[in-house]
Amino acid sequence: MADLSVTCGGIRSPNPFWLASAPPTNSGLQIQRAFEAGWGGAVWKTLGPPIQKVSSRFGGHTIRGVQGAGFNNIELITDRPLETNFREIAETKRLFPHNAVIVSLMVESRDEWRDIIRRSIDAGADGLELNFGCPHGMCERGMGSAVGQEPRINEQITSWAVEFSTVPVLVKLTPNVSNILPHGMAAKRGGAHGVSLINTIKSIIGVDIDRFVPEPRVGSLSTNGGYCGAAVKPIALHMVASLAREQAFGLPISGIGGITNWRDAVEFILLGSSSVQVCTEVMLRGYRIVEDMIEGLESYMNSHGFNTVGEMVGKAIPGFSEWGDLDLNYETVAKIDADKCIGCQVCVAACHDGAHQCIHPTTNGVRVPVVDESECVGCNLCQIVCPVPGCITMEPVANGFAPATWNQAVEEGKPLRPKKGSH
Amino acid sequence: MPDAPPEDRSEEVFRDYKLPLARAQAMVEANRCLFCSDAPCINACPTRIDIPQFIRKIATENLRGSARTIFEANILGMSCARVCPVEVLCVGACVYNHMDAPPIAIGQLQRFATDHAFEQGWRFFEAGPDSGRSVGLIGGGPASLAAAHELRRLGHRCTIYEKRARPGGLNVTGVAPYKMKADRAAEEVNWILGIGGIDVQTDCEVGAALTPTDLESRHDALFVGVGLGADSTLDLPGESLPGVHGAVEWIERMKTGRVPVSNIQRCVVIGGGNTAVDAVREGLGLGIPSVTMIYRGAEAAMSGYAHEWKAAKINGACAQWHAIPIAFEGNARLERVICRRVDADKRPIPGSDFALDADLALVAIGQSRLASLFAALPGLRIEKGRFITDASGFTGRPKWFAGGDCANGGKEVVNAAAEGKAAARAIHASFGLTLPSGSGGLHG
Numbered sequence: 001m002a003d004l005s006v007t008c009g010g011i012r013s014p015n016p017f018w019l020a021s022a023p024p025t026n027s028g029l030q031i032q033r034a035f036e037a038g039w040g041g042a043v044w045k046t047l048g049p050p051i052q053k054v055s056s057r058f059g060g061h062t063i064r065g066v067q068g069a070g071f072n073n074i075e076l077i078t079d080r081p082l083e084t085n086f087r088e089i090a091e092t093k094r095l096f097p098h099n100a101v102i103v104s105l106m107v108e109s110r111d112e113w114r115d116i117i118r119r120s121i122d123a124g125a126d127g128l129e130l131n132f133g134c135p136h137g138m139c140e141r142g143m144g145s146a147v148g149q150e151p152r153i154n155e156q157i158t159s160w161a162v163e164f165s166t167v168p169v170l171v172k173l174t175p176n177v178s179n180i181l182p183h184g185m186a187a188k189r190g191g192a193h194g195v196s197l198i199n200t201i202k203s204i205i206g207v208d209i210d211r212f213v214p215e216p217r218v219g220s221l222s223t224n225g226g227y228c229g230a231a232v233k234p235i236a237l238h239m240v241a242s243l244a245r246e247q248a249f250g251l252p253i254s255g256i257g258g259i260t261n262w263r264d265a266v267e268f269i270l271l272g273s274s275s276v277q278v279c280t281e282v283m284l285r286g287y288r289i290v291e292d293m294i295e296g297l298e299s300y301m302n303s304h305g306f307n308t309v310g311e312m313v314g315k316a317i318p319g320f321s322e323w324g325d326l327d328l329n330y331e332t333v334a335k336i337d338a339d340k341c342i343g344c345q346v347c348v349a350a351c352h353d354g355a356h357q358c359i360h361p362t363t364n365g366v367r368v369p370v371v372d373e374s375e376c377v378g379c380n381l382c383q384i385v386c387p388v389p390g391c392i393t394m395e396p397v398a399n400g401f402a403p404a405t406w407n408q409a410v411e412e413g414k415p416l417r418p419k420k421g422s423h
Numbered sequence: 424m425p426d427a428p429p430e431d432r433s434e435e436v437f438r439d440y441k442l443p444l445a446r447a448q449a450m451v452e453a454n455r456c457l458f459c460s461d462a463p464c465i466n467a468c469p470t471r472i473d474i475p476q477f478i479r480k481i482a483t484e485n486l487r488g489s490a491r492t493i494f495e496a497n498i499l500g501m502s503c504a505r506v507c508p509v510e511v512l513c514v515g516a517c518v519y520n521h522m523d524a525p526p527i528a529i530g531q532l533q534r535f536a537t538d539h540a541f542e543q544g545w546r547f548f549e550a551g552p553d554s555g556r557s558v559g560l561i562g563g564g565p566a567s568l569a570a571a572h573e574l575r576r577l578g579h580r581c582t583i584y585e586k587r588a589r590p591g592g593l594n595v596t597g598v599a600p601y602k603m604k605a606d607r608a609a610e611e612v613n614w615i616l617g618i619g620g621i622d623v624q625t626d627c628e629v630g631a632a633l634t635p636t637d638l639e640s641r642h643d644a645l646f647v648g649v650g651l652g653a654d655s656t657l658d659l660p661g662e663s664l665p666g667v668h669g670a671v672e673w674i675e676r677m678k679t680g681r682v683p684v685s686n687i688q689r690c691v692v693i694g695g696g697n698t699a700v701d702a703v704r705e706g707l708g709l710g711i712p713s714v715t716m717i718y719r720g721a722e723a724a725m726s727g728y729a730h731e732w733k734a735a736k737i738n739g740a741c742a743q744w745h746a747i748p749i750a751f752e753g754n755a756r757l758e759r760v761i762c763r764r765v766d767a768d769k770r771p772i773p774g775s776d777f778a779l780d781a782d783l784a785l786v787a788i789g790q791s792r793l794a795s796l797f798a799a800l801p802g803l804r805i806e807k808g809r810f811i812t813d814a815s816g817f818t819g820r821p822k823w824f825a826g827g828d829c830a831n832g833g834k835e836v837v838n839a840a841a842e843g844k845a846a847a848r849a850i851h852a853s854f855g856l857t858l859p860s861g862s863g864g865l866h867g
Contacts, residue, residue, distance in 0.1 A: 065454030065482065342521035345460035361461060387457055388522055 002301035008275035009194025009252040010168035011127040013100035015040035020277035021104035028088025037287040041100030046077035048106040059205030059216040071229035072205040086123040093124035106131040133174040133199025148174035151186035158190025168193035196254035200226025229280040233258030244272025262296025270316035329401035332378035332394040340391035343367025347382035356421040377421040425589040433677040434600035449535040453482035467516035469841040470497035490540035499840040504533035551578030559642035564592020566648030566827025569843030586628035596675040647825040652791035666757030670787035694787035695725030715741040816846030
């Protein structure tokens with residue numbers, strides 16, 4: 001049987017599913033219900049000097065009827081008294097000693113960091129997460145992403161936290177940077193035991209086109225918020241993988257960003273995450289989604305022969321390469337399974353208008369389109385738009401050319417196959 | 424504007440058998456549409472409504488644009504949404520049928536958009552600049568209404584000659600009330616006439632007082648959309664007994680007034696077409712305890728739509744297959760129908776007679792054809808009482824066009840709408856005029 005327990009940066013939990021620091025981890029009672037539902041860990045809603053929040057706070061992005069495909073917030077850190085939070089942390093640890101309670105923190109001065117870390121650990125925290133990511137509200141006060149975007153400050157504050165802490169310290173990174181590596185490396189130099197990423201992305205979720213105000217609206221004004229939810233997963237995967245494949249980095253990663261189910265979690269783990277954190281999908285559907293996440297992961301591990309989550313971590317990293325190392329002579333063409341095709345010809349429109357004009361409607365009364373393989377560049381668009389699973393496949397073509405990358409073509413003069421669709 | 428039908432009508436007891444979609448349902452359904460390229464549903468629609476486009480506009484809450492797309496192709500889009508046999512047209516052609524997924528509820532989405540347009544009082548079209556020409560339209564049903572509306576867009580003055588007290592044709596007098604009731608059809612007529620410039624002459628029948636030749640002298644072109652005539656009769660003994668009715672005539676009375684049903688225990692419907700199936704469902708819906716169809720062929724051979732007959736059976740319909748009526752019997756009024764079995768070749772089987780008790784018999788074996796009213800005019804091509812036209816509705820005699828049931832032999836409202844519009848464009852072309860740019864092709 002698969003063992004789902006994990007250790008991430010020294011923090012142990014019965015499974016890799018943690019709640020991210022956010023509204024679902026705002027209070028002890030919430031987190032206790034989440035642990036009851038099966039969550040392995042929870043990162044407590046960021047503690048700091050309690051602040052005043054706005055209404056409204058959230059915005060949703062609806063795409064073709066799917067509500068909350070993207071999501072943003074103009075929430076801030078906790079608005080509850082620190083004493084209440086610490087009392088509830090202790091209570092939660094007493095009731096759920098085997099679940100991981102990580103406390104997210106955001107304060108300014110060295111003394112404040114020392115004080116809040118001591119109190120968190122006294123309350124029973126299994127680990128700390130330094131919130132260097134919040135892209136609104138706190139950064140204007142010199143915290144959150146204002147720290148995460150400055151490697152020097154990141155390193156300094158991390159080193160304070162590590163100095164004061166007797167439990168593992170994770171640094172939560174902001175995606176609002178052009179290259180994540182220097183920021184991960186800064187956390188490493190500061191002595192962090194691991195990183196968690198991504199925090200939310202600076203965003204405007206939408207505009208009220210009747211009132212001429214962006215959303216979410218606070219009276220007559222709005223402001224930029226943090227983008228999250230399913231739509232940000234590709235950005236998060238890239239940043240996680242960028243750190244995971246960097247030899248010089250090597251710290252454990254807690255992956256965050258658009259994880260809605262066990263499949264997403266597996267992807268994050270395969271790209272180097274040793275735990276995953278979820279917020280938005282819980283906000284949209286509630287804690288009980290974890291039942292399927294646990295079952296799905298377990299079943300995946302059993303079917304793929306993984307005994308521990310650790311065996312999976314980074315398994316897809318060797319497959320993540322640079323463009324210049326891709327085989328330019330690898331060639332595929334689209335094949336349409338006539339038995340499965342329903343004749344919608346959505347692929348025809350996509351190929352004609354959005355690709356290389358090589359899928360054509362048939363004129364003999366049958367609606368199964370024809371792929372002109374001499375023109376098909378193997379771009380995948382048809383497969384992506386096809387509504388029938390398995391109907392369009394991308395089949396490799398034996399073109400007689402030995403593998404050759406761009407780098408090899410430039411440096412060694414390796415022959416490249418003739419271009420297709422470039423006339 | 425023509426009067427609304429009276430409020431006290433037998434059809435009022437019926438409820439819609441396909442319920443209107445709530446906004447949330449419409450959004451979910453609209454978002455399921457794949458937006459097919461060269462969509463099969465469009466090709467299955469006689470009026471070529473751009474179905475994926477109007478559905479996408481529902482999904483983006485561009486309801487005005489959605490309704491415009493529908494009405495641009497078919498000005499009777501509101502009634503067609505309710506009365507079209509979508510199962511064998513657009514919905515039957517939906518590609519989802521090929522992947523074991525429910526097809527898109529195109530009719531219900533079209534109803535959602537067009538009902539909304541009616542509720543909002545939206546209008547989409549204006550009359551074109553006056554061409555100085557006038558067109559007479561004989562019959563005020565869907566074919567003539569579609570033709571007149573298109574002719575007005577092109578600037579031609581129109582006069583509709585309608586023999587009944589109000590226009591609308593079978594949409595008012597014949598549509599099964601669980602699909603659409605007469606008052607809604609009458610609303611649509613007024614909405615279409617709202618384009619202005621269509622003079623409707625009611626209680627005005629072509630005959631001795633108003634001959635085709637008179638009309639020809641009044642107008643620059645004529646469109647015949649007279650539909651079909653009275654119910655055909657069986658010419659059997661006892662057919663004149665009270666309680667024996669032509670189905671079309673009985674349905675018209677049910678839709679525009681009252682038919683007595685409270686004392687009816689057993690109804691027999693003779694025929695196997697769509698009028699017969701409608702009559703069966705309507706009899707059951709009005710509360711008649713027993714309704715039996717008598718059809719001379721096998722169940723699979725009936726020309727009524729299978730999905731309609733299935734619904735009739737669910738409602739409790741009975742049938743006698745391979746049987747024909749040979750006499751209606753009763754003292755002063757109908758009491759029983761004497762029937763005889765027929766073999767696979769429809770030949771009566773001697774000694775097979777049986778009686779069905781009945782206090783109502785509805786004869787639904789077809790309707791007379793009316794083109795012969797025009798037979799005196801040389802050049803018109805008429806066969807078996809039906810106009811023979813080319814694809815544009817031209818009859819063979821200059822100035823004369825025809826469409827709808829009197830030309831196609833009896834099809835759907837949507838066919839009449841398509842043929843009326845096509846004829847209007849052909850009439851416009853016959854004046855030596857070209858279509859304004861942006862008005863699309865024949866079906867645009």
